Amino acid sequence: MAKKKTEQKKWPEKWHEVTPGCMVFEPGNAANYKTGSWKAQRPVLDTKKCIKCGMCYIFCPEACIQEDAEGFFQADLGYCKGCGICAHECWPGAIAMVEEEE
Amino acid sequence: MGKRIGMEVGIAAAEAVALCNIDVAAVYPITPQSHIAEHMADIIHDGRIDAEFITVESEHSSISACAGASATGARVYTATSSQGLMLMHEILPIVSAMRLPVVMGNANRAVSGPLNIWNDHTDIMPQRDSGWICLFTENGQEVIDLSIMAFKIAEDPEVMLPTVVNIDGFQLTHMIEPLEFPTQAQVNKFLPDRKPFATLHPDNPMTMGCFNMPDVFTETMKAKDTALRNSKKTIVKVFNEWGKQFGRKYNVVETYKAKDAETLILTMGSMGETASIAVDELRKAGKKVGLVKLRLWRPFPVDELRAAIKGCKTLIVMDRAISFGGAGGPVATEIKSLLFHDKGRPRIVDFLMGLGGRDVTVEDFIAMVERAKKKKDETYEYYGVRE
Numbered sequence: 001m002a003k004k005k006t007e008q009k010k011w012p013e014k015w016h017e018v019t020p021g022c023m024v025f026e027p028g029n030a031a032n033y034k035t036g037s038w039k040a041q042r043p044v045l046d047t048k049k050c051i052k053c054g055m056c057y058i059f060c061p062e063a064c065i066q067e068d069a070e071g072f073f074q075a076d077l078g079y080c081k082g083c084g085i086c087a088h089e090c091w092p093g094a095i096a097m098v099e100e101e102e
Numbered sequence: 103m104g105k106r107i108g109m110e111v112g113i114a115a116a117e118a119v120a121l122c123n124i125d126v127a128a129v130y131p132i133t134p135q136s137h138i139a140e141h142m143a144d145i146i147h148d149g150r151i152d153a154e155f156i157t158v159e160s161e162h163s164s165i166s167a168c169a170g171a172s173a174t175g176a177r178v179y180t181a182t183s184s185q186g187l188m189l190m191h192e193i194l195p196i197v198s199a200m201r202l203p204v205v206m207g208n209a210n211r212a213v214s215g216p217l218n219i220w221n222d223h224t225d226i227m228p229q230r231d232s233g234w235i236c237l238f239t240e241n242g243q244e245v246i247d248l249s250i251m252a253f254k255i256a257e258d259p260e261v262m263l264p265t266v267v268n269i270d271g272f273q274l275t276h277m278i279e280p281l282e283f284p285t286q287a288q289v290n291k292f293l294p295d296r297k298p299f300a301t302l303h304p305d306n307p308m309t310m311g312c313f314n315m316p317d318v319f320t321e322t323m324k325a326k327d328t329a330l331r332n333s334k335k336t337i338v339k340v341f342n343e344w345g346k347q348f349g350r351k352y353n354v355v356e357t358y359k360a361k362d363a364e365t366l367i368l369t370m371g372s373m374g375e376t377a378s379i380a381v382d383e384l385r386k387a388g389k390k391v392g393l394v395k396l397r398l399w400r401p402f403p404v405d406e407l408r409a410a411i412k413g414c415k416t417l418i419v420m421d422r423a424i425s426f427g428g429a430g431g432p433v434a435t436e437i438k439s440l441l442f443h444d445k446g447r448p449r450i451v452d453f454l455m456g457l458g459g460r461d462v463t464v465e466d467f468i469a470m471v472e473r474a475k476k477k478k479d480e481t482y483e484y485y486g487v488r489e
Contacts, residue, residue, distance in 0.1 A: 012321060014321065015321035015322075015328075016325065020201045020329070023200075
């Protein structure tokens with residue numbers, strides 16, 4: 001699944017902009033809908049400790065962890081729910097869960 | 103107009119729907135609605151209309167099948183009653199949220215338990231907040247007329263909302279009445295083909311029934327509420343069109359001898375006919391009593407009700423459902439709440455009566471008018487309960 005960096009689109013902005021029945025006419029646009037807003041903690045990767053094993057990538061229940069150009073596995077915070085499974089499974093201890101602060 | 107024929111009202115409801123060029127009916131039989139289900143199946147299997155009858159295993163499935171069929175652009179009908187409507191409860195707000203113009207006939211019957219198959223309004227009242235347009239009928243002719251009008255209202259591009267036509271179980275569904283049917287040509291003229299806002303089709307992928315996060319759910323709910331409120335304009339428009347074409351004029355709030363009345367009785371459904379005879383009797387005795395009948399329950403016709411009760415001192419609300427442990431019957435509670443800020447609002451007396459098929463006679467209405475005068479407190483009262 002290719003990840004496009006899209007800005008969080010607050011759609012619809014106003015109640016009268018809601019389409020009848022909240023119908024969605026653009027197929028495959030679910031990726032534009034960021035679902036990570038409810039997390040209380042976010043994973044922070046220490047690239048010095050990371051051995052690029054990909055265990056976090058395998059275990060992430062949201063499939064929001066992707067390999068970057070350097071081979072590190074990074075969570076897309078737009079979809080990450082902050083469950084901490086990646087940190088729990090990371091045996092070299094390279095992922096820390098940090099409190100979300102506005 | 104055509105000639106009058108004697109027919110059972112349940113059968114007539116199915117015959118009226120058969121005139122509406124429906125594509126799909128998914129109906130699960132339940133007393134006292136069964137004659138609608140059976141006759142609808144007969145009509146379709148005899149090939150009298152070109153429609154699909156989906157035999158389902160429950161009402162949860164019938165309303166779900168209707169939602170799916172309606173999403174493809176079909177004109178869809180279902181009917182149910184009591185426990186069947188309760189089983190549909192989960193799906194009802196989804197149908198309205200998806201703006202699918204499904205039409206339903208509901209043969210009003212008491213909700214269990216104890217098991218009781220007879221007429222009251224305890225089945226429809228728990229569905230009050232599901233976002234459906236909710237109409238009540240007083241006699242067989244109204245069942246025919248409103249069943250046809252319901253499609254036009256529901257499918258109007260300004261509305262696109264499911265509509266339920268309430269038909270008092272047994273009191274109406276099993277009554278043989280002299281009825282006048284419009285011809286197929288007249289219905290074709292009145293009710294054009296459905297022009298759906300959108301349809302589910304593989305060639306044109308889209309989403310109906312989408313997911314909402316907390317940041318859009320409130321907006322979606324306000325949009326739905328507003329659509330239901332605004333539907334009243336179309337309901338009035340369709341009633342007027344029917345009146346013009348067929349000569350029977352309908353109003354969202356009907357009145358009978360209400361203009362100078364000091365005391366008004368408020369009813370819904372078939373009770374209105376009995377109440378009107380009671381009003382005649384009381385008028386003969388020189389009492390200024392009138393009648394208000396709520397035809398439209400959702401969206402609530404608050405302006406029309408205000409106009410209908412203007413100047414009256416006592417409003418006696420006949421509630422045929424109970425809100426256990428609540429402020430009163432659902433109708434009286436609602437009216438009290440809506441009129442709370444009105445200056446010179448009438449005193450509202452709330453009777454719970456006609457429950458589980460108990461007859462409400464002309465004498466009962468007269469007795470309730472008398473009782474309302476003597477009643478000291480403002481709490482609801484079970485009329486006729488054995489103390």
